[in-house]
Amino acid sequence: MSVEVRVPTVLRPATGGVASVPAEGDTVGEVFEDLIGRHPGLKEQLLTDAGELHRHLNVFLNDDDIRYLGKLDAKVADGDTLTLMPAVAGGAL
Amino acid sequence: MLVIRKQDLQQIFSHALDGYPLEVCGLLVGTETVPSPAGQPEDQAAVDRLRQRSDAGLQASGNPHEAEPGKPPAAAFVELVVATENVAGSSRVYEIAPKALLQVDRLAESRGFQIVGVYHSHTHTEAKPSPTDIAKAPDPYWHYVLVSLRDVHPALRSWKIEGGKIEEEKVVVKW
Numbered sequence: 342m343s344v345e346v347r348v349p350t351v352l353r354p355a356t357g358g359v360a361s362v363p364a365e366g367d368t369v370g371e372v373f374e375d376l377i378g379r380h381p382g383l384k385e386q387l388l389t390d391a392g393e394l395h396r397h398l399n400v401f402l403n404d405d406d407i408r409y410l411g412k413l414d415a416k417v418a419d420g421d422t423l424t425l426m427p428a429v430a431g432g433a434l
Numbered sequence: 435m436l437v438i439r440k441q442d443l444q445q446i447f448s449h450a451l452d453g454y455p456l457e458v459c460g461l462l463v464g465t466e467t468v469p470s471p472a473g474q475p476e477d478q479a480a481v482d483r484l485r486q487r488s489d490a491g492l493q494a495s496g497n498p499h500e501a502e503p504g505k506p507p508a509a510a511f512v513e514l515v516v517a518t519e520n521v522a523g524s525s526r527v528y529e530i531a532p533k534a535l536l537q538v539d540r541l542a543e544s545r546g547f548q549i550v551g552v553y554h555s556h557t558h559t560e561a562k563p564s565p566t567d568i569a570k571a572p573d574p575y576w577h578y579v580l581v582s583l584r585d586v587h588p589a590l591r592s593w594k595i596e597g598g599k600i601e602e603e604k605v606v607v608k609w
Contacts, residue, residue: 351572424536428532428570429529431527431528431564431567432566433558434564
């Protein structure tokens with residue numbers, strides 16, 4: 342399956358400044374593997390040492406957060422869009 | 435440098451006051467210029483636009499932050515302020531729901547813009563990034579606007595946060 346991966350500005354140094362890159366795979370995990378193969382600088386940004394999704398990263402498969410779709414096991418279809426977004430939080434503490 | 439319309443500033447102040455005593459948050463949508471390593475802006479048109487706006491007699495506030503000589507400033511032009519829910523529901527921390535972030539990102543893209551920063555209020559402390567703000571800052575390219583409600587009059591300041599360091603930037607108000 343071929344999907345479009347949308348990359349936020351914070352991760353674009355790893356994609357040569359490109360905002361949208363193609364990747365292949367049948368699951369989000371496989372897409373990430375392919376993506377990291379093409380852009381190795383993304384590895385630390387996407388996955389923990391244990392191979393799990395970073396807590397500060399949000400990943401949407403089309404309109405849905407993959408945390409509710411099986412995380413890295415979520416199935417993707419041809420033409421789907423994966424959107425990567427940073428978690429946005431802070432506060433006075 | 436952050437260029438923002440007066441009405442958008444007022445929207446941020448109103449949101450902060452309406453949300454008191456809780457912290458409020460929202461996203462800044464617009465355009466951004468980023469100096470390339472060669473010192474040339476990626477978006478010359480946007481820099482030209484900044485010069486035109488500056489020539490039109492803008493009012494400036496905040497601490498002046500001059501770009502290095504020979505380098506254009508990294509400037510954001512706020513075209514739209516989008517209030518978002520603070521899903522933390524707290525007077526001390528804020529968090530934007532991932533889904534809201536996605537929606538605003540798509541709204542920005544549909545209008546030819548991007549998310550250029552985030553604003554939030556501090557109800558009892560100054561308009562300066564806290565250790566939490568610094569630790570959690572998601573993107574060094576973003577502009578971080580802080581509104582303080584500590585004093586009688588709300589105060590607004592804008593910051594860049596990168597690698598655990600903060601730097602205040604000029605806020606230019608377009609009347």
